[in-house]
Amino acid sequence: MPRSIWTGAISFGLVTVPVKMYSAVSRKTVRFHQLNKETGVRIQQKRVDPTTGDEVRYEDIVKGYELTPDQYVVVEPGELDALDPKKTKSIEIEDFVALDEIDPIYFDHPYYLAPGAGGSKPYRLLLEAMRETGRVAIANVVIRSKQQLVAVRPMGENVLAMSTMVYPDEVVDASSIDELGAVEEVEVNARELDIAKQLVNSLAGPFDAGKYRDTYREEVLALVERKAAGREIAVQPSADEDVAAVPDLMSALKASLDAVKARDANGGAQQSTKTVPAKKPPAKKPSAKKTASKR
DSSP states (O other): OOSSSEEEEEEEEEEEEEEEESSSSSOOOOOOOOOTTTTTOOOOOOOTTTTOBBBGGGGGOOOEEEEEEEEEEEEEEHHHTTTOOOOOOEEEEEEEGGGGGGGGGEEEEEEEEOOTOOOHHHHHHHHHHHHHTTTTEEEEEEEEEEEEEEEEEEEEETEEEEEEEOGGSSSOOOOGGGGGGGGGOOOOOHHHHHHHHHHHHHHHHOOOOOOOOHHHHHHHHHEEEEEHOOOOOOOOOOOOOOOOOOOOOHHHHHHHHHHHHHHHHTTTOOOOOOOOOOOOOOOOOOOOOOOOOEE
16 A cells, blocks of 8 residues: 655645645666676675775765866755755645646656545545636645645546646756757648648547556566576677668658558558658768677
8 A cells, every 4th residue: 555755735725635645656667786797796885085095974975066077165964954945734826727738848756645634525625626627736845855846636536636847947948959940941741741640640549558568678577587587598689770761751651641541441450560662872882881889
């Protein structure tokens, strides 16, 4: 059974809703430890002063903000403690906004909020009010001594979900990416757009999270199981990949659309997408094959 990681209350106007917070995700990343190849013993990480080679005690370590390489401003723990946000136990709602007004790039980590002792009725009242009005609550809360901007929204029938959010100055401005400038200079003709829209509509459907899987993680775990069982693993040498020529866009669109139609005609059976013949690039002088570098 999940354990709550924070308790407090949602506050809006003069209404207070006692809540408990639970993490809404459990990361399934495969983690490895560093081992000594010769002995199989796990490696220990030590804090070492590179100028002396001596290990530094934890109590002798201070925080430093880098100004330039090798130049830091030392900040004492007490100085940071004085700046800690007020440790309230309140999710203070500031605004109610429409969900479609929030770009998903602002969302960070999701949580569930459950009613605390005596909070079931105001919890349900807030949930229904937001559902009926189609609004999401934007609030501030202090979690683990860190001030967080959060969005609280109805999810399902009886759940309030809360997502921490990044602040606007933490979002990288897309206009700073040089390659995106070339997109403005490209023109798309009506015929290409029409086929592209047909392709999008032919692949359209309701979102079903259950159909997506982390196949890489599954393969890593299967590899670990085989090795743990003592089976020998044959590693195939990696082949040099040649950069394929860019296919004709219209041909690629038509072939993709034909492949989807063929799949649907066969009852939705999985079929491999047709390969579009690439335009032959200009002849190049043969070059020496590069030797794959060892990892």
